[in-house]
Amino acid sequence: MQFPPTPLLIFNLLILTLHLNPLPILSLSLCRNLCNGITVNYPFGLDDGCGALQYRKMLNCSATDLFFQTPSGNYKVQSIDYDKNTMTIYDPAMSTCSILQPHHDFLMTDIQYAIIPPSPDTVFVLLNCSIDSPVLNHYRSLCFNFSGHSCDELYSPCNAFRVFHLFSNSSPPCCFTGYNTVKFMSMNILDCSHYTSVYNTDSLKGIGPLDWTYGIKLSFSVPDTGCERCVKSGGTCGFDTETEGMLCLCSSYMNSTRECAAGSFTVGGAPSHTPSTSFQTLVLALGALLSMILL
Numbered sequence: 001m002q003f004p005p006t007p008l009l010i011f012n013l014l015i016l017t018l019h020l021n022p023l024p025i026l027s028l029s030l031c032r033n034l035c036n037g038i039t040v041n042y043p044f045g046l047d048d049g050c051g052a053l054q055y056r057k058m059l060n061c062s063a064t065d066l067f068f069q070t071p072s073g074n075y076k077v078q079s080i081d082y083d084k085n086t087m088t089i090y091d092p093a094m095s096t097c098s099i100l101q102p103h104h105d106f107l108m109t110d111i112q113y114a115i116i117p118p119s120p121d122t123v124f125v126l127l128n129c130s131i132d133s134p135v136l137n138h139y140r141s142l143c144f145n146f147s148g149h150s151c152d153e154l155y156s157p158c159n160a161f162r163v164f165h166l167f168s169n170s171s172p173p174c175c176f177t178g179y180n181t182v183k184f185m186s187m188n189i190l191d192c193s194h195y196t197s198v199y200n201t202d203s204l205k206g207i208g209p210l211d212w213t214y215g216i217k218l219s220f221s222v223p224d225t226g227c228e229r230c231v232k233s234g235g236t237c238g239f240d241t242e243t244e245g246m247l248c249l250c251s252s253y254m255n256s257t258r259e260c261a262a263g264s265f266t267v268g269g270a271p272s273h274t275p276s277t278s279f280q281t282l283v284l285a286l287g288a289l290l291s292m293i294l295l
């Protein structure tokens, strides 16, 4: 005599055919939050679907480094400060006091410029400018001195920049300026052969160029999407990679729109999911529940 198949049996069979191991549910970390010693928290994300949508694909974790990706290249992330909302990056192709390298522009996307622009205490140093450079003429007012320093101070103490006045007694013109100058006028228009950048300029009073902090500090804004609520409920903030709607990632089988408390789950994510994916997820979720009850 045959028993009619019970719903439970059907679920278990389905689970067995879908996955040999029906309990991957116990792994809770859906988003990597560490890359080569640097903590990657909201709004940043390493895996697609993690972090804030606006920051999608901005970071790239390689085997040895964390990179900030821009249209002009990948820049090594040195640190991220989640209290001050700043990230410092370093352009390996940039000149510094100790190394002279051909210039290349530092370009950001419009979104990057809007949500993670260079901080006000990051100064771009244009060196060896031609006398026709706009910053020596019409746009002279874009140049300034910071913390008692003028840009021609760099020509003598820095091994890399001494070459600029080897053949003449005077130093070629230079300019300390803000990121906007570099953004709106490329290095070719600026007509300066080299550049470097320095951050934390407010605290460099009385300190010589050899000891300045070379690199770029970016100030990021954290989108107000209700992430705190999700984190408090034990979730990780992310977004649906197809609909781009915000998600609270609760476990590998459940995403919610806002928080991981009972009652607000949307199993299978947003409605854009194909029926089969949603069905699979539903079956897995129900099956997992049943297995737990049984065990």
Ligand SMILES: *[C@@H]1O[C@H](CO)[C@@H](O)[C@H](O)[C@H]1NC(C)=O
Binding pocket: 060, 061, 062, 067, 074
């Ligand atoms: C990540 O950055 C490295 C180093 O620049 C690059 O080689 C690699 O292609 C990048 N990966 C992705 C997915 O963009």
Ligand SMILES: *[C@@H]1O[C@H](CO)[C@@H](O)[C@H](O)[C@H]1NC(C)=O
Binding pocket: 128, 129, 130, 163, 164, 193
């Ligand atoms: C400085 O700039 C001039 C053009 O204004 C250029 O010919 C020269 O090669 C530059 N010096 C160095 C060391 O690159």
Ligand SMILES: *[C@@H]1O[C@H](CO)[C@@H](O)[C@H](O)[C@H]1NC(C)=O
Binding pocket: 143, 144, 145, 149, 150, 151
């Ligand atoms: C910066 O300082 C130098 C040297 O002290 C001075 O000659 C120059 O006029 C100053 N530039 C600005 C824009 O204040």
Ligand SMILES: *[C@@H]1O[C@H](CO)[C@@H](O)[C@H](O)[C@H]1NC(C)=O
Binding pocket: 048, 049, 050, 238, 239, 240, 241, 247, 249, 252, 253, 254, 255, 267, 268, 269, 281
């Ligand atoms: C939850 O969202 C993440 C990120 O979009 C996605 O990778 C994952 O498949 C989703 N899980 C479910 C069950 O929908």
